[in-house]
Amino acid sequence: MKTEQLFFGAAYYDEYMPYDRIDTDMEMMKKAGFNVIRIAESTWSTWEPEEGLFDFTHLDRMLDASERHGMNVIIGTPTYAIPYWLSQKADDMLVLTKQGQEIYGRRQNMDITHPVYLKYAERIIRKMLEHIQGRKTVIGFQIDNETKPYGNYGKRAQKMFAEYLKEKFGTVDALNKEFGFNYWSNRVDSFDNLPDVRGTINASYGAEYEKFQRTLVDKFFAWQADIIKEYKTDAQFLTQNFDFDWRNHSYGLQPEVDQFSAAKPLTIAGVDIYHPSADDLTGKEIAFCGAIGRAIKEGENYLVLETDAQGNPGWLPFPGQLRLQAYSHLGSGANSVMYWHWHSLHNAIETYWKGVLSHDLKENSIYKEASVIGNEWKRYGSRLKNLKKHAEAAILLDNNSLTGMNWFPHAGNLAYNDVVRWLYDCLYEKNIECDVVFAESEHLEDYKLLLVPALYSAPESLLKRLSAYVENGGNLIVTFKSGFSNEYLTVYHDEQPHLLSKCLGIHYDEFTVPSRPVSVKSGNITLPENAYLSNWMELVTCDTAKALANYDHKFWGEYSAVTLNKFGKGNAMYIGCYLSKETLSAFLDEMLRQSGISLPDYQYPVIRKEGINDAGEQVIYLYNYSSDEQTIIWDYDNAEALFHDTKISRGDSIMLKPWDVQIFISVCQSSI
Amino acid sequence: MKTEQLFFGAAYYDEYMPYDRIDTDMEMMKKAGFNVIRIAESTWSTWEPEEGLFDFTHLDRMLDASERHGMNVIIGTPTYAIPYWLSQKADDMLVLTKQGQEIYGRRQNMDITHPVYLKYAERIIRKMLEHIQGRKTVIGFQIDNETKPYGNYGKRAQKMFAEYLKEKFGTVDALNKEFGFNYWSNRVDSFDNLPDVRGTINASYGAEYEKFQRTLVDKFFAWQADIIKEYKTDAQFLTQNFDFDWRNHSYGLQPEVDQFSAAKPLTIAGVDIYHPSADDLTGKEIAFCGAIGRAIKEGENYLVLETDAQGNPGWLPFPGQLRLQAYSHLGSGANSVMYWHWHSLHNAIETYWKGVLSHDLKENSIYKEASVIGNEWKRYGSRLKNLKKHAEAAILLDNNSLTGMNWFPHAGNLAYNDVVRWLYDCLYEKNIECDVVFAESEHLEDYKLLLVPALYSAPESLLKRLSAYVENGGNLIVTFKSGFSNEYLTVYHDEQPHLLSKCLGIHYDEFTVPSRPVSVKSGNITLPENAYLSNWMELVTCDTAKALANYDHKFWGEYSAVTLNKFGKGNAMYIGCYLSKETLSAFLDEMLRQSGISLPDYQYPVIRKEGINDAGEQVIYLYNYSSDEQTIIWDYDNAEALFHDTKISRGDSIMLKPWDVQIFISVCQSSI
């Protein structure tokens, strides 16, 4: 979905404020160029302090103020944090997880399939939407927030799962066979009497339950979307705030939600991206999660609904970084930057998750830098919004493989998202922009180069599509652990990697976790001096493929580490081990060359992103993610520097100050 | 309370002995100069082996023997370890903690508010006190032992908490507002229906519960004291064995008890101080916990009721250390050293927590060194007891701030007690004696210098008292994270550090956790070569204060790390970051100079302590906490060496053997 303008703003909670300062806040926001607030998603107990007693005072105050000050508003349904009184309506209102029964306190631990929860949730949503009908400043709605199944292993959910399995398999014999339940005497004799999934040692059973859990989110969104659509206008969008696998910050594909499938009822994708700043700001999380943001609605622009202003302790940005971050989002195709949140909280667990304003609620250095951004966007935003991006390379992501790798964490603690980021980050540092495609995507052919990290669990249909992609001229990189098992984590019982063997021109049946790093040698490719692998190695034999590198090992020197195969009109590279970053880089360079994708002369910490704006102009961002000045040589045709109204020509040198960004507009769309 | 003599002895358990050796033990004790045993606090099941069946055989044996051998006795009530039969009287006799329901086995896990427990506890106390009425050797009583609330989150306790909150706040609206319960939909609608505290993410709610738990100990002591007072004579004292925050040994302020408040019904403070020995003996725990011991009854002498003889594996003292330790306690104002315990146990969990005697119950090297101590005290004790101490510096300790820091552990895992010990230990190594004052103390003005570590949670009244202290001529050091929130952990919503801003002459609103050490530079103070901070830094701006040091940082160089402000007649230093030990030392030197407190020429490992004895003489202890000889120059007037009957004059050099102590008596009370 395209938007009329760039949105710049913050989450706002009048109901959390220590005193009435709503007009002060709105004035401060306007002055800073903010044009949107996001409200209401956490505060059911304020809207309905007692069962059946509705009080929208704070909501009205925020909407009245938004009208007085000309501020756009995104309203979230308040269903992801339930009031205490509601939690008491049923013993199983809160989820039973693998760790035991949840008790009331934190958000996001109710059973989203519970009929009592759903009944009350529907009522508060309808009451709220009725109440705000006709409000002009409301531009869109957010369903719930960072929704997940919350580790629900309760009886109701497990009963639903039994029905799901019955639907899928028909007979218990079929289930016993597919899941290998003969093992350790795990056979079942009836769908009405299945073992508690929490105890299982059968990965097929356990992983299928996680897949089932993800479908609960799909259903929840569809249900809420249907309710909201009864009230919203066509102009008002419908979104969700999707988040990511968390490693003290946003890191990888979200394991608990199939975002591609869950997003179907939405009109625009929304994400929250949190990342470290200060010495640790790299732009990687913004770029990677942004690529997922684009993929959720298959290439459309997305909203950044939450990102850090001051954020967690340790994330306080250096001067310039807040602005760099904002433009990093835009360069990835975001149409908004919205901070979580406007002010800092004076109570409770997120007291130190600081907003734009500190606890003193005054203009501070962060506010001042936000004002720079906001006022630049007022001036330049129309040329930056709705950036249309299409990368030449894409990385294929898959939740079933992520789950499968979790069930079999044998590769020295390498998780699926580690393999994903290993590939993605290497391209990022080379300045090769990379899209994300979900395994369900039908647009693989749009890319010159497709990277497939650890596709552990794959139905044959997907393996065939990958083969066909190469056969038809695509360039494919497949890593270790791909094609190993089917969609139920049943290992394919022919040679590995099953149907991909032919297109890759290789096979293997043995692999190991080396207890010390193993060197890698190549006759074809120039490798870094200390080329090595760790964590995982497969003993790969070439059939039709050419070995690009072998193991430099006394006993396993005959096996290949990396291979390349011509197959049909395309090329397929297999990486059978977890190479050190520098070693991987050399092989990616080779495959980029094979794919006809050119590499810029400069690398990280200078990062380039590009796309086409509404006017059909090419927009090129240059970012400096370092504390030092950087100078690069312009390798495009003539362009115009956005902030300075100066012209630039091929061969000119460009200096970027520490943590600075520059933007260039070129009418010519092709890079060298 | 002053005592007639120094007490030297051990906990004694006739009921644990493998065979009858009570007269052998008493004779060995007497020979070693022991004059007290502490008995009975753990053995309810021996006194009442079945419900209602009382058997004081062992108690009588010990009292009879004490009379035969002229040994003083301290009797503990046996209530901190309940018999199994009592644990079976109610399902909730043992506490429900955050980890779940306790089961029988260890001590200290009953619900000290349980009416059935209290009924039986009262009966055994009365039976025991009736039984020993008139026993002449009993000099005092100990209530229970190391009492705490034991993590009690049971229904009864939570109901009491609801009443406590109702009393305090009157209406749920007031509670909702103060605790910020609007956040994440946590509003409550009735005091009769509050969420289980175990689940809360609201620090105000959770910390207030911990405060409430501490009041349970106050009540428990008052209740037992009232019973005991019905039986005890005026000459018999009443004490409790207070312990400390535990980090494999005594470390810091006890988080679960407000010792100042709990001690009100007592006539004398008692403590147990456990510390490593051998290579790790520093005297720091003895000095720091001793300072708390003095503070509990506001400057009076205290009893060391337990300390290590052989102690835990790894604590076995080197020759000389047991004696050094004993005098370390005396130099801090203790009037007793009592080992836990006389013999070593042959069964159960503390088998390796060894006493004076090893498992063979024979004279060993520890016993022999104890005999040296005991016999010295017989000779010199009258000049060493009731040491009156008053330091020029004091450190302010506060349980609410400790709890607050636990709820917000953001500063790279720095806990409250780490900040306390960071300051205290730095002074200790400089040979600046330092008192402890509790936040409730009314004697701040007695000190030239007051140190306030991480006073995270403080009512405005306390902040005003600190300001007034400076205004009236006091010298104040305040560290980062002070004055940040009120008594309910609600962050003050003006500039930080709230009311202290004026007296400190600074303000800040931003802070961070640097991912790598940050250098510190000063134009005023000579800093060590590698002056740096880690863990936490606040971006401090001087208003009226002078910057003593700034961050040596490319982007944050404008902000101050340490500041000094003249305010009224006094000086106030602010330390806005966690400086390395050597860097902190330089700033403390500066503030000691400002405060007119002089520094001796020698430092740790030579430690000096001093005080005034009953005769008004000044007693000066010199300790050598190292395996090497140390020589220092005497910087006092003429004095007499206690152990050698020699005289010493200013400028004489004094040699201390490894792990040795020397004591000097001077009639002139003033140091240079």
Next chain:
Amino acid sequence: MKTEQLFFGAAYYDEYMPYDRIDTDMEMMKKAGFNVIRIAESTWSTWEPEEGLFDFTHLDRMLDASERHGMNVIIGTPTYAIPYWLSQKADDMLVLTKQGQEIYGRRQNMDITHPVYLKYAERIIRKMLEHIQGRKTVIGFQIDNETKPYGNYGKRAQKMFAEYLKEKFGTVDALNKEFGFNYWSNRVDSFDNLPDVRGTINASYGAEYEKFQRTLVDKFFAWQADIIKEYKTDAQFLTQNFDFDWRNHSYGLQPEVDQFSAAKPLTIAGVDIYHPSADDLTGKEIAFCGAIGRAIKEGENYLVLETDAQGNPGWLPFPGQLRLQAYSHLGSGANSVMYWHWHSLHNAIETYWKGVLSHDLKENSIYKEASVIGNEWKRYGSRLKNLKKHAEAAILLDNNSLTGMNWFPHAGNLAYNDVVRWLYDCLYEKNIECDVVFAESEHLEDYKLLLVPALYSAPESLLKRLSAYVENGGNLIVTFKSGFSNEYLTVYHDEQPHLLSKCLGIHYDEFTVPSRPVSVKSGNITLPENAYLSNWMELVTCDTAKALANYDHKFWGEYSAVTLNKFGKGNAMYIGCYLSKETLSAFLDEMLRQSGISLPDYQYPVIRKEGINDAGEQVIYLYNYSSDEQTIIWDYDNAEALFHDTKISRGDSIMLKPWDVQIFISVCQSSI
């Protein structure tokens, strides 16, 4: 028990196969020289998919095929993994452990004392045995698999324990006294009302429960053996698959089973030995666990029922290692090598515990190397089977001491098995073969040298036997922590090490855990340059013993680290501290010299094992556990090289290729 031939084979599960390939598998096996499969121990739910519905299709298929292909079969009773329907028959069918109630899923978590379990188990055993009556290829039966008490702390088991205690102690007073229940008020007043063992802090109570748990396994085996004996022929053996303390691989004495006692109803011992390969293959686990295998039936040969083919990720053997491993088992006295398992699994938790065949079920490098072994055994097996071994040295192992050390883990996390392996591995690297004797063994006198590691818990009778062993001319090495407590973990209350003091000629009462390594010095023995200890040191005083080494310590230099005593006709060495490996080695050399045991000129990585075959010939194995060639000088009389039909004479040099083994047969039985 002697066997007719060497057995070479694998566990086989027709019921786990993805498609029918039973004849293919048998043909592949036969071609590789396999002569046995082990079946049926895990698949109750296949034999009885619903309660009372029996289906032995897969069993019949395997037996039919075994007859067609002339393959021997070992049948396991399927009782260690119960069907889901059986788990639902009673609420307490699965064990309650210290971690809580088990839920269905994994194997080995049922209550093996549960009458309902036992009823159904007996029925399936009888049904299966009836079904296969008369099958000619069945050579033996295995009871259950890796049986243990599974941490059973359920009510039934605890009630049985109360009866066990009553039987043992008669009165609660006796129990209270022996266990020291006076401590912390733990006295009990009735056997009908004992505290839940899970909560206890009394090591005597807790450890006795673990001893009791081990007796449950004895009873379980006796019960199953009685049933099986009703069906089996005299020619069919009866075994169990014993496993070991697990540290990511087989490591030490199994804590949960008294294997010596449990094995009484068996006719032959069986073990599973899992070990790392590749860079980490040392042969130590094979040798150590093999020594236990021999000890279980007091010197008889044993079966290796499971060992790794490809095994866990990271264990993939280098070329040559699979063969080296197989001969390592034979050299230790095994009469079989059976892989777990034939194929690799396509589902569930052991998907990556790979068998001989990989998931593709084709001939691979592992299969090919197995074929070399199998075909060599067809040719040479008759001269290698039933190897009779008797070492000159033995190490005494004891489960009660292991449990005791777990309850008192004070020595810097040194566990009992660490002390065991510290001694054993040191001898192994010197090429001194070493038997295991259990504390109950009556054959101590068979050995020149007896090593006693950390015999923490020992009845006086055992200590007397050790003294008598020395007095009668034996050579004894005793380490720290031996003889410290009796069979109930009650510490002996005279001088340490109690009754051993006299034979060792030493005593001590103090010990410590040094916070840094402590040097060791010797006037008698040449020590390595950096001779030191860590973790634990006892302050030993020599009575009649001679100090071989003292602590090189400023304050504890007077105490001995290692002592040697002449006692009667023998010698007794005491090692009072945990010496570094090289330091220990020097003292073991001294004691080997004293014992008249000669050391070969070559050490690890070249390892020698020897024994006498059925024909009375001496068989000598030489192994190279390294990636480099090794050359040694032959130090025996004339011998014949088994694989090459060449002769070899004293003084000849022998070259071993990387990871190679050579076998020599000599008619002369005495080594130099």
